[in-house]
């Protein structure tokens with residue numbers, strides 16, 4: 001594709017005629033990935049300034065640089081814009097074709113992965129070739145490939161979307177994280193449906209305050225979803241009202257779900273031993289759905305997923321039927337093992353105060369004895385959420401054990417101290433394996449252990465090392481070897 005065609009109508013860069021005729025061979029935002037004929041996006045980042053690599057990118061073969069007008073570019077076309085990430089995304093979106101015919105995006109503090117995965121499954125059960133892109137990676141019916149981020153960078157995102165379309169995927173859903181939305185990581189793709197799950201404290205290290213965090217999320221409805229698209233909104237959250245208003249101001253079709261929802265109204269939710277029965281009012285009729293998953297939060301996510309499927313042409317009766325066969329999402333209230341004495345250990349990805357509350361609430365109706373919660377908080381992430389997580393876990397559990405969860409560049413003891421400040425009477429066991437073994441040793445036959453924070457993760461990030469660690473596997477090992485914990489994380 002010619003450079004002139006990629007920027008026509010997007011940017012008024014005055015290209016020399018031979019610059020415009022240049023054949024573009026690809027896009028990169030990291031100068032180390034530039035090949036001859038690529039376009040380099042030079043962005044100011046949180047750690048470094050991408051503009052510092054412009055010369056090196058041109059040396060490596062970049063024929064055009066998308067960068068702020070103040071950037072210095074010599075020896076390649078300068079596509080200057082005050083929002084270079086956006087222009088770069090829109091150009092790349094013209095390059096990476098084809099695209100899946102139906103695309104939905106889900107945002108919210110918690111529930112994005114679950115909703116995306118459930119939507120993918122519901123589409124699949126309807127016989128559609130579907131995929132999702134998010135925290136679990138790029139997931140299709142046949143495989144899962146990790147990308148490392150919830151919302152990957154724009155080049156990875158668009159190239160994967162077009163790869164999926166080439167493989168025949170017609171229906172795709174992606175997780176739009178607040179970082180991803182504010183960095184224009186998912187721009188330029190026709191998106192017919194935007195889904196909002198909820199908003200609560202997270203990532204304030206990056207966004208500063210809740211209002212700015214909310215605004216970052218709202219770009220989904222203000223700009224990313226197409227004109228005439230649909231907003232599927234969980235109606236029972238404190239922030240649902242403002243989200244609905246934004247979607248209406250934009251003129252999107254509104255599809256609300258939940259107890260306060262009008263499109264799918266949740267009339268009641270009755271926990272059963274292995275799941276729950278939902279009574280849902282839709283299109284004037286009441287439907288009984290037997291959901292094979294426990295917890296109010298999973299009911300919320302499946303209703304959001306149903307909304308996304310209905311907004312992309314799904315039939316109501318089919319969707320309700322398929323909901324009864326949905327498979328658990330990896331690492332979300334996943335039962336890892338039952339200890340020798342009979343206590344189930346559930347692994348969950350709760351890593352915010354609200355997520356912890358949701359996971360504990362989900363298990364509470366199933367606990368006859370004590371609920372033992374093991375959790376930590378990530379390093380180099382929002383510090384303010386730590387005492388709040390401590391408070392929720394200590395108040396709502398019978399026993400709370402504070403441990404390590406990806407300390408990254410921080411001192412793990414300091415992170416635990418931040419959590420302990422809010423966690424009255426909690427026990428502190430830094431080594432995660434030892435904490436799990438401790439809980440298993442404490443648990444009686446009527447107790448339930450909740451192992452929160454890492455879900456599907458496969459490693460403990462300490463400094464810049466990743467030590468293999470899978471909560472499900474470690475819980476099984478500790479349950480098998482109930483007399484003692486093996487110490488593998490000697491570095492902590």
Ligand SMILES: CC(=O)N[C@H]1[C@@H](OP(=O)(O)OP(=O)(O)OC[C@H]2O[C@@H](n3ccc(=O)[nH]c3=O)[C@H](O)[C@@H]2O)O[C@H](CO)[C@@H](O)[C@@H]1O[C@H](C)C(=O)N[C@@H](C)C(=O)N[C@H](CCC(=O)O)C(=O)O
Pocket residue numbers: 029030031032041043044045046047048049050051053135148149150151152153154177178179180
């Ligand atoms: C704070 C943040 O979001 N950072 C992400 C962002 O980095 P950045 O743009 O600030 O990059 P930077 O490292 O300062 O570099 C600036 C630019 O110079 C370029 N560069 C840099 C070095 C070099 O040698 N050459 C070069 O060209 C970089 O490619 C970049 O374009 O863009 C990078 C490329 O896409 C991401 O890898 C990086 O994720 C970091 C590692 C990260 O930890 N991100 C987390 C917080 C994140 O994004 N999380 C969200 C939400 C999680 C959730 O709640 O689900 C997610 O979507 O995963």
Ligand SMILES: Nc1ncnc2c1ncn2[C@@H]1O[C@H](COP(=O)(O)OP(=O)(O)OP(=O)(O)O)[C@@H](O)[C@H]1O
Pocket residue numbers: 108109110111112113114115135150175197198297298300301331332333348349350351354355356358359455
């Ligand atoms: N609808 C919900 N309401 C409240 N809490 C939820 C909800 N859905 C999930 N959670 C909690 O949040 C955890 C993470 O869920 P999930 O992975 O679906 O969210 P996410 O938004 O994708 O998270 P991330 O921001 O890390 O990508 C779950 O394990 C659960 O504890």
Ligand SMILES: N[C@H](CCC[C@H](N)C(=O)O)C(=O)O
Pocket residue numbers: 150351377378379381405406453454457
């Ligand atoms: N996507 C989230 C996941 C957090 C999971 C938890 N295990 C942690 O490391 O804090 C983040 O990067 O903030």
Ligand SMILES: [Mg+2]
Pocket residue numbers: 112113114134135136150175
């Ligand atoms: Mg996710």
